[in-house]
Amino acid sequence: MTDAAGPMLAADGTPLKRSLARALRRQKLRALLLIAPLLIFVLVTFVVPIANMLFRSVENQIVSETLPETIQSLDGWNAEAGGIPDEDVFTKLYIDLFIAEEQKLHTRLGTRLNYEQTGASSMFRKTGRAVGRFDTDTYTDGFVDANGDWEDPAAWASLMADAGARAALPLTARSWDRWKAVFDAEGKELKKRNLEDFLFTALYTDLNAGGDAAHAMVQSAKPVAEGLAQVSLIDAFKEADKKWGEPEIWQTLTLYSPNYTPGYFLNSVDLERTLDGPKVKPENEQIYITLFGRTLWMSLVITGCCIHLGYPVAWLLANLPASKANLLLILVLLPFWTSLLVRTSAWKVMLQQQGVINDVLVFLGLVDDASRLIMINNQFGTIVAMTHILLPFMILPMYSVMQTIPPSYLRAAKSLGATNWTAFWRVYFPQSVPGIGAGSILVFILAIGYYITPEIVGGTKGVFISNRIAYHISSSLNWGLAAALGTILLAVVLLLYWAYDKIVGIDNVKLG
Amino acid sequence: MGLPPYATTGQRIWYYSFRVICALIFIFLITPILVVMPLSFNAQDFFTFTPEMLRLDPEGYSLKHYRNFFGNSDWQRALKNSLIIAPIATVISVSLGTLAAIGLSQSHVPGKRAIMAILISPMIVPLIISATGMFFFYSAMGNWLEDNLGLGQNFVGYIKVILAHAVLGIPFVIITVTATLVGFDRSLTRAAANMGADPVTTFFRVQMPLILPGVISGGLFAFITSFDEVVVVLFVGSAAQKTLPWQMFIGLREQISPTILAVATILVVISIGLLATVEILRRRSERLRGMSPG
Incomplete structure (x- = not known):
């Protein structure tokens, strides 16, 4: 078969080396094809669940998903100073909690934070019941008195479709979108009575922050916003649960705002997160x-x-x-x-x-x-x-x-x-x-x-x-x-x- | 290892005391099972031997716990669930496992060690961790199946438990079948191919009969794994999928009733049967291997 000049050839005339390599490749492929079904089965039914568990041990999206506005405005707040945030953060918290309450998500968040701070669960439950009764209806009444369009969902929708108005009223636009999404997800229609006080609170905040647009509804609302006295949401929250006036809950919120947290791991070795880094838990909580x-x-x-x-x-x-x-x-x-x-x-x-x-x-x-x-x-x-x-x-x-x-x-x-x-x-x-x-x-x-x-x-x-x-x-x-x-x-x-x-x-x- | 005639007294004492120690350890191994069996015939609802039982009085013995097991709907449903879940899980792990073991026994498998490690992992990872991981993932998967494929909740529950048990049984199938394949003579398949048999015929007519003992004992291991499993089914299943071990676990933790001992006795008898089968298969496999050249 060999001749002195050329490479060794297989029976079909291809070089023997290549022919062998091909046979080897086919053999490997066949072995892998036999293994593949089981390998995929084990990966899907076993390895992925375990990986999912590893992921869950650091996952913490619930805080930033439930309170997106609050977490964002807490970004610039200095937790170490030991006080509580300003009115602006409380306004955002009011909006977030109102929307979360509608979806019944606030209790889940409360349970989550309760692992880190005892009492958080009841705090969120109580506040969830209270947000619907805050004194912010003065805003609603004021705006609606000035222009009847404000109590018409269709007028809201068209206003929120207007690019100029959206740019002028960013918080209102974001809150409206989230509120609308809640109703869309449930397949319900947003009715007149669903134009809740928190939307007008957002509107009031935007207008007083200098938002201005050519739209008639905005023009009608502007003087009203200037004339209305601000409702103190800090006081309203404190009334719902006095712990909102204490720094602890705000420190916890700041610590657990990122999407991923080492908190669970620290807890599992009897440490807890504080502003100054991990700290050993009190003796009676070490297990x-x-x-x-x-x-x-x-x-x-x-x-x-x-x-x-x-x-x-x-x-x-x-x-x-x-x-x-x-x-x-x-x-x-x-x-x-x-x-x-x-x-x-x-x-x-x-x-x-x-x-x-x-x-x-x-x-x-x-x-x-x-x-x-x-x-x-x-x-x-x-x-x-x-x-x-x-x-x-x-x-x-x-x-x-x-x-x-x-x-x-x-x-x-x-x-x-x-x-x-x-x-x-x-x-x-x-x-x-x-x-x-x-x-x-x-x-x-x-x-x-x-x-x-x-x-x-x-x-x-x-x-x-x-x-x-x-x-x-x-x-x-x-x-x-x-x-x-x-x-x-x-x-x-x-x-x-x-x-x-x-x-x-x-x-x-x-x-x- | 007999005792030589010239052994000293000290050596004799040690020889016999060593045997006594070993006998005690064997008793330790076997007593719990031996205690359970007679107690399951207890005429009273006690977990201890009554004076009547010790006197071997027939009055002290009865089959009432067995009657309770066969008459109680909870136990019967648990038995039925076990008999649905374990065989299906076994079929899945045996069929996929055998194929993969044959693939793994080929000479050129890229990444063989890594693949082996993944396939064996369900046996290595503690059950509680497997159960935790599966609990999170399978509930999401179950919701997805219910919402998108419109399957019933009960049916999805069975699917979840069966998949979980199948994957737990796979390492046993892989280990036993690969062990059998080590002794398999490859020239037999080549000879079959040489005589014109296609790969499927070769597999079923030549290879399968020879590795069958390994496949069956792997299957028995997989079966007993599923039949005996309680942690994963506790986490993944719902009340409708309550299996025999689950029912026993509840019984042991809450309302402890001697029916458990009757069930335990039945399970011991089943495991003796399985043990005997595996042993016979192992011997047969060794004999076959001795016969095959190479």
Whole structure:
């Protein structure tokens, strides 16, 4: 096939190199096509949700979406001075809250801010009820008296379509657009009675800021605006809830105005945001560091228990003849295959004060009937139940490593004069360490993310960080904090997983 | 590992005490299951052995908790939900997983490590985190399906839970099937192609029968994962998708009733059956591999 001058050719006459490259490419493509459906499936149903959770742990759009005008005008305000903002900011807040109240969004914002400042929730609820009754109807009456067009939605619409008027009355135009959008979204028509006081407040503010246009309605309103006395919205808000007159809420609003916030992460390590940077929370509100510490500590204890209980069993299994070992292996695999809830309920039955273990102890006379041991709803219960549940995960990797250690090594050590203990400790044990490492990391990774067992047998003292995450998802509804706690836990697990991959290799994961 | 005849007294003591320690650990492993089974036949609503039971008096035993399980509509609906969700999730993870495992076992796969890491990740990430992520994303996805495709709320609920369970079962399928494929002799597919079989025929007539044990045991793992799963279904599903483990979880947390023990016993029997199946398949797979050349 070869000749001295040209390249090597395949049967169809193309150069062999190119032909091979094409075949390789086709092979790669076919492999990828086989993998693609699953990869896409896992990405969509698993990786994207996790990424979404990471995003949620820093997301904070709710403040700037609900109070856009307020946040914008707070931009130039100096929060550190310790006062409250001026009338202008309160006017914007009035407009924002009025629109939010119509959409029932103000309570959601209140709940969000309540995570950062206690009392914010009731503040927003109360104020939401009050904004409709502020004294700003004097503006409305004044403008409408001067020109009847002001109470006609069609006249408003045509005025707001006029470029000159829009330029002269920017705040009014923006508020009108948002107000109209609310009604459009619900498919409702904006009626006469929907021309609320806040629109006229915006108009009053614009006109007194020097807005002027040739439009007849604007011309009719201008002298009215000059003549009307300003309604103090600061006072109105203070009356609705006196906390509006205190600097705290305004500092919180300023701190949480950006679209993304590290606030949830700070909260999950017991810090809070202040104007001078992160600060440690008061002693009685610190729970998460303790909880993380407890989760890690208890996982370590459980891993330690599993090592001590698993090692002898794995050693026995590895050193018995295959037929006996297989029989005993069933005793290890059976719990492994049994439903987690079955095992947890079994431990609940065993450990209760009226449970099997206490009954046996009382029957044997070791414990007095009146002073039965409390073994459940505390750390002891969690550790016992989880050690039992995770023990097979420790035994199986240890067993597979120990199977590869030739028994002749031990015999050789002993024939060279080592005692049983020296032979084991100096010869056998070092070779079994990879099994211990693999099992420990596996058990530890599984333990720190456990939820069901601590929830059922852990009481209050024996719960893990996962239980707190579940609590925030289903009870307190502080989803951002749940996402941040989950992200931290995920980072720890991934770090351990990386270590596992380095030490054992993920390809060596075996089941059963 | 017998005890040599020349062993000293100390060695004898250690030999026997070591066996006793191991026996105790085995008892620790197995007791909870052994305790649950007899207690489920308790004639009383207690979680402990009554004097009648200890005397082996037939009066002390009854099937009333089993009758309650089969007669109670809550438990029956939970059982039905489990039997709807787990098989469908298993079919999804097995079919997609087997294809991908075959793809992954080819010799030239770009980015194999990264792909493997992604596919295994549902097993590595703690369930509570998967559940949290899915809770946010699936509720948005469910709303979208309801609004844009006009699907019923209940139906969408099942879709959400099934998808979530399918993805949780995938790593098990991938791991078992790839392990089986390691021992698969590639020259067999080449021989089939050589004799004129197209790739589909080759797959179903040559490759599939040989890797079937791995596929089935992967499927069993996926099935048990879904059948036993409670955290994700708690977060993603609604009351209409209440599965057996969910019902047990409620029972354990709130109104603790001995019916749980009857359910637990049934589940233990099921898992013994599954364990036996996997073991038989593993042996068969080893035998087949021994037969195939290479």
